[in-house]
Amino acid sequence: MNVIFISPQFPHYYYNFCLRLKERGARVLGIGDTPYDGVDDNTKNALDEYYYVPDLQDYEDVYRAVGFYTAKYGKIDWIESENEYWLYLEAHLRTDFNVTTGPKLEDMDQLRHKSKMKDVYQRAGIPVAKYAYLDSLETGLAFAREVGYPVIVKPDDGMGASCTYKLTSDDDFRNIYQTLDQETQFIVEDYVPGNVETFEGITDSQGNILMSTSHVMCDPVMDMVNEHLDTTFYQQPVFASDIYDIGERTVKAFGTKSRFFHFEFIRLTEDKDYLGRKGNLVGLEVNMRAPGAYIPDMMNLAYDVDVYTIWADMILYDQCFYDINRQYWVGYAGRRNDVQYALSNEQIIKRYGRFIALEDDVDAALAEAMSDHIFLFRTKNKEQLFRIMHEITQHAYTKKDKS
Known part of the structure; x- marks a missing residue:
């Protein structure tokens, strides 16, 4: 099987998608806008070949790259990026090279335009603003x-x-x-008063959900960006819940097949006349790609699985070989470089190291929404999770602040 992966080198952890495909036996062909010498070894080792183009927005250059791979290796079976920025590019290439394993240009309106998403939600009986x-x-x-x-x-x-x-x-x-x-x-x-809750997962070729999870945003992403807030969210139970029910309906409404998906809903914090009662869910938007902000890694931590492998197995075998059983609460806490915190990164590690699964710097291009430096941590209970999240994001206070 020939799989082209667009921009495998950015974000830097996306090499995991390519590596699992390669390990499972696919031929993985990268196209990226970083010169080969600037590509890290993890990405190089995850690919069978890498084709450099100076600008991924130059469609003719990318088209030639796909043509080169087609001439060398035969028909292309999949074209993916798992990156929202390149969804149109994927669709354009699938359309021109008759790759039938993903959305084409004619499918993009309802997958990219928020107004069209609302139409699909409403046809499925899901309220929208x-x-x-x-x-x-x-x-x-x-x-x-x-x-x-x-x-x-x-x-x-x-x-x-x-x-x-x-x-x-x-x-x-x-x-x-x-x-x-x-x-x-x-x-x-x-404006819809409420908190964003997500529903994300992977479907097979019939639209069956192979695995799924849900996350709760502690603040709206809009506020995290516009007000420069610390980025915090956490994973919540999903099975036999209203978020699973509405998520499954959304999967069917949008014809989500052979996809990693990421849907967003708002849970009302007060009654809203035409939308419903406090606690009800309202449709916000859909994304036909893997969730960002290290959520795939959070899924791994919560379920003790490897979603990159589940995704690769979906592509190669159209099934999941894992037992899906949630075991942990998982949180994300992001810090800003220009904020002084009560505890240093080193103090956080010393105090909570046994709970912290990942500490990393975020690529500058993504830090606006994700913060600059992040911690992923997992616990056995919700109370412990919130205590760690609070300590990671607690700001230092001056005497003036306290007065």
């Missing part, structure tokens, strides 16, 4: 006055919390509107 296309300032102000402030403004086709704003007044709206890229389609939507 009201929205309008932000075609003019007047349109946006009229919508805000109709639903009431606050409202959210964000790109219809956007990644993460980039260019996403919570507005609380007409003046806010006017000020932000002036800064928006007028070439980009934005939407304005009703």
